[in-house]
Amino acid sequence: MVRHRALRITLAAVMCAAAVQPAVAAEVRDRATEVLAQRLFPMLDAMGRSPETITRLRADRSLATTLATRAKRTAACAEAAPCVAEAALWDEQELAALAHAVERNAAPLLRDRRLVPDDGLASGLAREIRGLNAIVRVYALGMPARYPSIDGPSAAFGSTEAQTRLAAAVRLRNTPRAGSLQTLDPSMELGLALLDVNDRTDASGFEPIDGGDNAAAMARARGLDWSRYRYTAVVLTGIGPEVPDMPLSPGGKYHVRLAANRFADGDAPFIIVSGGRAHPHGTPHNEAAEMRRALIERYGVPAEAIVIEPYARHTTTNLRNATRRLMALGAPLDREALIVCNPDQSRMIESPAFGERNRRELGYEPGVIGRRLSPTELTFRPDPRSARIDPLDPLDP
Template identity: 60%
Template sequence: MAAVAVAAALSLTTVWAPAQVARAQAVRDTVTESLSQRLFPLLDALGRDPAALNVLQARPEVATMLRARFDRRAACGTDLGCVAQAMIWTDGEAQVLAAAVPGRGMDDGPAAQAGREIAGINTIVRTYGLGQVPSYPGIDGAGTLDPQEARARLQAAAWLARTPRANSVQALDPSLDFALALLDAADRRDAISYAPLTGGLNAPAFRHAGGLDWKRYRYSALIVTGVGPEVEGMPLSPYGKYHVRLAAQRFAAGDAPFLIITGGHAHPRATPFAEAEEMRRALIERYGVPAEAIVIEPHARHTTTNLRNASRLLMAMGAPLDKATLIICNPDQSAMIESPDFVKRNDRELGYQPGAIGPRVSSTELEFRPSPLSARVDPRDPLDP
């Protein structure tokens, strides 16, 4: 239905962008800026470095490619569907830009990171602008839109992409800001919710981690995975309640200083409840687990990212990555995590393994050593990069 609505919207025409808007003073938009930094760290950094941006634009192969993209957008005239499609980067264009973008600090180099970020722009435009069905339609995407709303989002994104924003790469290409505007229009700012994760509900645990002697414990943390409810209005699923009991029971043994509770706003789509928050509440209220022992990870919507995001939090806490953690979950999910199919799924969806699965301790407990590769940002999942 979403694709049908968008198709109807695209049959309408309007002005691509008023000329006077393009001459406006650049201002900071803190929400868009935060989304840009979170989803597109490499390209965002380029927007904050005018000198590097000028050097990049002056490269002949880049200038030729950018001119072709400009001409393609200009040829669309007032056709919004054409404008959105023109924002998509072709494989050849992506290769030219990725090969030329400067950067450092990425585990596999700036070209690979630039490639992921360009692919992320394409994913957002296709999903939130052109009505393409996302990989997980039950929990992702914009949902069903009527034609008027679909048109309004495309038009607003087109205008915003041309309205100057401070610290942006609009001077290079407007597609990044077009994608960010589409996400914002859909109210899918999930990637920057709860920021910073070192504060808020996690502040007591991070303070506790600061002076911790990790050698005192067998495990650096117990990672408790989520299993979201499928019922509208249900804050915590039956499986989630079982996971909470298992977690409280294992924590009482004293083998780990922290519980990392992972699970975002997953099921059903756009639910107001984050699994991690609800499980944290149950651990404190029902089982008396102290707040300083609980770290929430409220973004993951899949088991793959449960483990990836938990690994990121362990790195942020200063936990030794060569020390094992213990994954706590129901027997079926635990067996799935241990299976060869899960290895293949990580390779397919993440491009790497978020850590190494270790020995099985029980039917509900599996050792896991996190990998530093989990720090890699990938906006092809714009809700949890």
């Protein structure tokens, strides 16, 4: 009797203990973060979505040593969020160890040529890791963004609001998410969370880019005879407003009419309108979307003839991203497009200084600037190197 009562007490204690034990958190999909990860870190994201690849990487002895060092560095921070952010940075030796391990263990995954850029696995992976470091430095550690007037967090570094956002990002980095790299290293999840909590997910706002407003143009391109046209597209560059709540700048209205006139000549099948949500800082208006609206509503340009490129924040990336859209359309890259913009911007695009800026900021020129046809028109032959993803600009990689 006593033994049976003791057994009942023991079983009850076990059941009670089981009831208060926290359940293992399920890995849920976060669709918004998935899209942002694919835009910023396509190679790292693909590894996170491949359990077999993660298993092989975790078993790689050299990488395991590096990851253990990084984990120990983070553990020493306890709950200090700025310390955790600092510990998440990758140094060059750690980056090299990761690159070598990926080359040894991720070959089946990286046979997908859409993931590996034209300059190779090591270069692409280095850009993703250095971009990740840049996100942490700007959004967690208070370093200035490349263009601080339009980029970076809204909350002042060191403010209570900034500290609250950082603390949330640090907690998010270890909250399970299906398809993430958290079980290998949580630094990429920290970078994504920092952008999320700062409401700077600009890079994913129009995905899938070839659907939505671009769906009609993409469908038309599939059956297009490109040889019928002198130019593959009119590329309309952005010129953002500096006044809050202004949807389209005065210069933008001028650009739109220039493009409408040029399109009416019938020399190009599409107008590519390029411009993101950049000016002024925190504006709710997207320049490409506003230019598209004006072309349709004011000038009667058919929607199937307009391609939006809604991410570019600079003239350099106007041309890079327009090239990406031409590639998506299936346009022949050995044919010229036509850049249309105001005379001042057109002269700047033609200048040697602009070529140098492209080489400095992008690492290449997104195409060859050709003949000048008028004060507002330049020919442009796009370069496929523009397809390289570079999260050093996390709002437009």
